[in-house]
Amino acid sequence: MTTPLPFDDRDGLIWLDGAFVPWREARLHVLTHGLHYGGGVFEGMRVYGGRIFRLAEHSRRLAASARELGFALPFEPAELDRAAEELVERAGIADGYVRPVAWRGSEQLSVSGAGTSVHVAVAAWEWPNVFSSAAQERGIALGTSKWRRPAPDTAPVRAKAASLYNICTLARDAAEADGYDDALLLDYRGYLAEATGANLFLVVDGALHTPLADVFLDGITRQTVIALAGEAGIAVHEGHLPPEALERAQEVFLTGTAYEVQPVRAVDGRPYEVGPVTRALADAYARLVRGAL
Ligand SMILES: Cc1ncc(COP(=O)(O)O)c(C=O)c1O
The missing domain is CATH 3.20.10.10 (D-amino Acid Aminotransferase, subunit A, domain 2)
Incomplete structure (x- = not known):
């Protein structure tokens, strides 16, 4: 069995806060509010034949999940749709998975979420099946x-x-x-x-x-x-x-x-x-x- 590539060490691009960055550079700091107190939301979408199934519903749900956690995404769902579509196209993914994620940043580290910035990333990779x-x-x-x-x-x-x-x-x-x-x-x-x-x-x-x-x-x-x-x-x-x-x-x-x-x-x-x-x-x-x- 081949060891799967770790998720922080792959080729390609990740969309991070509005820009496409090299995959390995899409990093965050250890003192990130979302990491310590669970202030993060995400989505999972499937790509079939190069197209993302139910893309708009997933982007809207990401925004709704963020609101449930008390923060607003700094991007409209339609912008996230475009980012996901462009990623899939640039990576040439036919059958795969798209993972948008949003989290509270590192401006402060008290339990209160006040004053934290909100970050959003979207990644995509080839991944046809969960079970054999x-x-x-x-x-x-x-x-x-x-x-x-x-x-x-x-x-x-x-x-x-x-x-x-x-x-x-x-x-x-x-x-x-x-x-x-x-x-x-x-x-x-x-x-x-x-x-x-x-x-x-x-x-x-x-x-x-x-x-x-x-x-x-x-x-x-x-x-x-x-x-x-x-x-x-x-x-x-x-x-x-x-x-x-x-x-x-x-x-x-x-x-x-x-x-x-x-x-x-x-x-x-x-x-x-x-x-x-x-x-x-x-x-x-x-x-x-x-x-x-
Ligand atoms: C806990 C949980 N329940 C249900 C679902 C199914 O949701 P969906 O069909 O929107 O992927 C998921 C997957 O996203 C999940 O993680």
């Missing part, structure tokens, strides 16, 4: 985490905030140590929530059941798949699902920009088929992202 094609085909195994998605009066739950990913990293590392591919998290009330980087869907007797996105990210892929299901005449129910709902499901899948429509073959050892509804929606999603060219 075998895992995509036969499904991944999830284990339920001891970590829970927090209450909306405990954390800015609707923001794609870097600080919230602490829970995801802990959950994912524990799941992998236990032999699973990813973790399934409940919310603070004990309802099914999501995986560490993707939303959850159950298929019960041909209909979709998905946790109401009231305390976690209402994923752009989730919204897309709900619309695709509507077009295919598949009923969709959003609501508070207790973990026992998993006992009634025949199929389970995850959705996310990086995961796409990812079948799940087992949750805590309970097996699921990679069935017709999952396959139909995975195909419809694959057609949409490529057809949106």
Whole structure:
């Protein structure tokens, strides 16, 4: 196996605060407010055939996430759209990933965010898949985490905030140590929530059941798949699902920009088929992202 290139030592350009800079020079200082106190938000977008899927939605969500954390981006979403498109074009990326990120700077280092500048960067690289094609085909195994998605009066739950990913990293590392591919998290009330980087869907007797996105990210892929299901005449129910709902499901899948429509073959050892509804929606999603060219 070849060692992947570290992310701070690659060729190419990164868009940083309005200018394209050499990749290795896109650095920040160790005394950066966002690093110490979690004042950072980010996005993840996929490039298909050289085009960024749902670009405008992602740029708008970045701005909305920043507002949830109490800061405003110094660039309009349309400027970030243009930066991302230019990066992808200049790097000649056909199938890849785009990572915009924004954070509070280093003017002061008290817990208060007052007086900090806001910085924005966008990077892009070739990165076609999260899971192997075998895992995509036969499904991944999830284990339920001891970590829970927090209450909306405990954390800015609707923001794609870097600080919230602490829970995801802990959950994912524990799941992998236990032999699973990813973790399934409940919310603070004990309802099914999501995986560490993707939303959850159950298929019960041909209909979709998905946790109401009231305390976690209402994923752009989730919204897309709900619309695709509507077009295919598949009923969709959003609501508070207790973990026992998993006992009634025949199929389970995850959705996310990086995961796409990812079948799940087992949750805590309970097996699921990679069935017709999952396959139909995975195909419809694959057609949409490529057809949106
Ligand atoms: C925690 C979490 N939930 C859900 C999602 C799915 O969101 P989207 O479909 O917008 O990528 C992501 C990925 O961005 C995520 O990190």
